[in-house]
Amino acid sequence: MSLPPAGFERVCQRLLREAGFEQVNVTGRSGDGGLDGHGILQLNPFVTFKVMFQCKRYRGAISAPQIRDFRGAMLGRAEKGIIITTGTFTSDASKEARRDGVPPIELVDGQKLIEMFEKLELGLRPKKTYEVDRDFFAQFGETR
Numbered sequence: 079m080s081l082p083p084a085g086f087e088r089v090c091q092r093l094l095r096e097a098g099f100e101q102v103n104v105t106g107r108s109g110d111g112g113l114d115g116h117g118i119l120q121l122n123p124f125v126t127f128k129v130m131f132q133c134k135r136y137r138g139a140i141s142a143p144q145i146r147d148f149r150g151a152m153l154g155r156a157e158k159g160i161i162i163t164t165g166t167f168t169s170d171a172s173k174e175a176r177r178d179g180v181p182p183i184e185l186v187d188g189q190k191l192i193e194m195f196e197k198l199e200l201g202l203r204p205k206k207t208y209e210v211d212r213d214f215f216a217q218f219g220e221t222r
Contacts, residue, residue, distance in 0.1 A: 079135055079164055087114050089201070090133045090162050093191075096198045099129065112151040119158070130156040136165030142174040145183060152181065159183040162191060 081089065087104045094102045094117055102117035114133045120126045130152040134140060140163055152159045158181060161167075166187045167175075175183040186194070195201055 079137070081135070083133075083135065086135050086164075087133045090131065091115055093162075093194060093198070093200060094131065094160075096200055097194065112148050113155075116156060127158050128156040129158045129160060131160040131162060134161065134163040134165065136163050139166045139168045140171050140185075141168050142170040145171050145174040149180060149183060157181060160186060162186040164188045164191065 084104075091102050091104050094115075099117040099119050102115060104115040105113055112132055113130050116128065116130050118126055119129050132148050140161065145161070145167075148159060148161060161175075161183060163186065167185050172185060175185050
């Protein structure tokens with residue numbers, strides 16, 4: 079949340095690259111119609127998708143009208159969309175993202191975002207910790 083908007087867009091760009099997207103670019107300008115960037119996802123040698131993404135630093139929830147606005151901005155420009163947020167999505171937003179007959183939009187909320195950073199160990203250093211098992215050592219403290 080402490081990153082500036084452009085910084086959050088760039089860290090999302092890096093996350094998408096690390097997750098296997100190619101040619102990931104941030105538009106980095108106002109008046110982009112709600113589109114923060116685009117990239118290519120190649121599923122296999124025969125299937126690729128152009129993907130548009132939007133990054134939102136939110137504490138609250140993203141609603142269905144915001145999903146529709148994003149979809150309207152990406153229509154004709156990409157086969158798929160992704161909205162990445164530090165917040166959450168309303169249940170209506172989730173339904174709108176999966177609605178039949180329109181391009182699908184993947185939703186990445188704050189919790190999923192953290193899980194993705196953890197899985198890729200992106201910006202994180204793994205740390206192993208131990209807790210003392212007192213029961214184990216207690217058996218050696220007993221005198222016979």
